[in-house]
Amino acid sequence: MSLDALRGVAVLGILVINVRVFSMPETTLLNPTVYGDFSGVNYWAWLVGHLFAELKFITVFSALFGAGIVLFIESKKRKDQPALRLHYRRTAWLILIGLGHAYLLWYGDILVAYGVCGLALVFVHDWEPRAQAGLGLLFLLVTPALEVFAGLTVGGEAIAPQWAPAEATLRAEVATYRGGWIEQLDHRVPTAIGRQTTGFLGGTFWRVGGTVLLGMALYKWGVLTGERSTRLYRRLAAGGVVGVATVLAGVWYIEANEWSAGAALFWRQFNYVGSLLVAGGYVGLVTLYARRRPDGPVTRAFAAVGRTAFTNYLLQTVVATTVFYGHGLGLFGAVSRAEALGMVVAFWAIEILVSVVWLRRFRFGPVEWVWRTLTYGERQPI
Numbered sequence: 001m002s003l004d005a006l007r008g009v010a011v012l013g014i015l016v017i018n019v020r021v022f023s024m025p026e027t028t029l030l031n032p033t034v035y036g037d038f039s040g041v042n043y044w045a046w047l048v049g050h051l052f053a054e055l056k057f058i059t060v061f062s063a064l065f066g067a068g069i070v071l072f073i074e075s076k077k078r079k080d081q082p083a084l085r086l087h088y089r090r091t092a093w094l095i096l097i098g099l100g101h102a103y104l105l106w107y108g109d110i111l112v113a114y115g116v117c118g119l120a121l122v123f124v125h126d127w128e129p130r131a132q133a134g135l136g137l138l139f140l141l142v143t144p145a146l147e148v149f150a151g152l153t154v155g156g157e158a159i160a161p162q163w164a165p166a167e168a169t170l171r172a173e174v175a176t177y178r179g180g181w182i183e184q185l186d187h188r189v190p191t192a193i194g195r196q197t198t199g200f201l202g203g204t205f206w207r208v209g210g211t212v213l214l215g216m217a218l219y220k221w222g223v224l225t226g227e228r229s230t231r232l233y234r235r236l237a238a239g240g241v242v243g244v245a246t247v248l249a250g251v252w253y254i255e256a257n258e259w260s261a262g263a264a265l266f267w268r269q270f271n272y273v274g275s276l277l278v279a280g281g282y283v284g285l286v287t288l289y290a291r292r293r294p295d296g297p298v299t300r301a302f303a304a305v306g307r308t309a310f311t312n313y314l315l316q317t318v319v320a321t322t323v324f325y326g327h328g329l330g331l332f333g334a335v336s337r338a339e340a341l342g343m344v345v346a347f348w349a350i351e352i353l354v355s356v357v358w359l360r361r362f363r364f365g366p367v368e369w370v371w372r373t374l375t376y377g378e379r380q381p382i
Helices: 002-023 040-052 056-078 083-104 111-124 129-153 167-178 181-196 198-220 230-256 261-292 297-307 309-324 337-359 366-376
Strands: none
Touching: 002 040, 002 056, 002 261, 002 297, 002 309, 002 337, 040 230, 040 337, 056 083, 056 111, 056 198, 056 261, 083 111, 083 181, 083 366, 111 129, 111 198, 129 198, 129 261, 167 181, 181 198, 230 261, 261 297, 297 309, 297 337, 309 337, 309 366
16 A cells, blocks of 8 residues: 555656646756746745655656566566566557657656666566665766766856757747647657657666666565565655755755856756655655555545556646647646646646546556556456
8 A cells, every 4th residue: 555655646746847847948947047937936836846846756756667667577477477578568568658648748758768767677677676776876876977077077068058048949939839739749759859869868767777776676675565664764754854955955056156057067966866865755754654544545545546657647748738738728838836836736636536536446547457458468357
């Protein structure tokens, strides 16, 4: 139950950040000062998301994906099924679904990255957890090392075009996503290609891959399944407080440097490191709560969302693009950060309700059922 609840919290939490690029130009995720009101309640809406959500929930989600690889393979082996062959088929379908998601709906897809990491790193599924964690930490060091090196040698020029794009570029993106679906392809397709090639090799692979490896180790150690001591989960929760303080120190640093491109590559490392600690804090808090109230309504609600996480992740995209893009309500670039956050809270309520009601009648979410059917090559009971 705690594993499902943790997955539910993660998939709900990632919408806090995803809504920013659903509703505003992509570069606002890197530099929030370039577009939209950034004062008063809108500043606080950004700050809360930055401290408690940005990179935090996707880290938990990625670790759970790594745990899921080990869980799936171990389960198939116990049933004398061709575990690796089924894993490859399952992951290939995940990549295909992710490609459809990225190019037809939203360039910010994470499924393709998960699929590629799942294919590339499955060979370590039977390693000792200490070795998995060690390799994971090495992966996680790559991106900050590259960014700090760039900051020390090249300086702000290394990130300047992305950090402060021309006003015309921002206006063009807003116009594109207020247009029809065909017009949106002009931005969506090249952006998705960039994210899945140079962006993946230069950053995503190392961050996601490292977290997937850590997830494998944490699953084997029993951390993600709630099998460890209460003391350990309390320590994780306390580490989350340290993580928030680290991220907050980064905010102080970038503001003291007036949001300059020269400081940006160093600023990013505060959140990079702090997010790992905050993600661990969420693991500790959710596990402690699920232990205390295993059959409570909150635990069951989050677990229902977690059991339908694949469906909910794609549903978030469908609803958000319908609200913000031109083929729907066309609110892209016209909604403040505080308003977008309010929409997130409203959608959480809908997701939780729909997930709970759905699972009263069905064993799996609809996308989960399709994925299982494709994996096994025959219609699965639902």
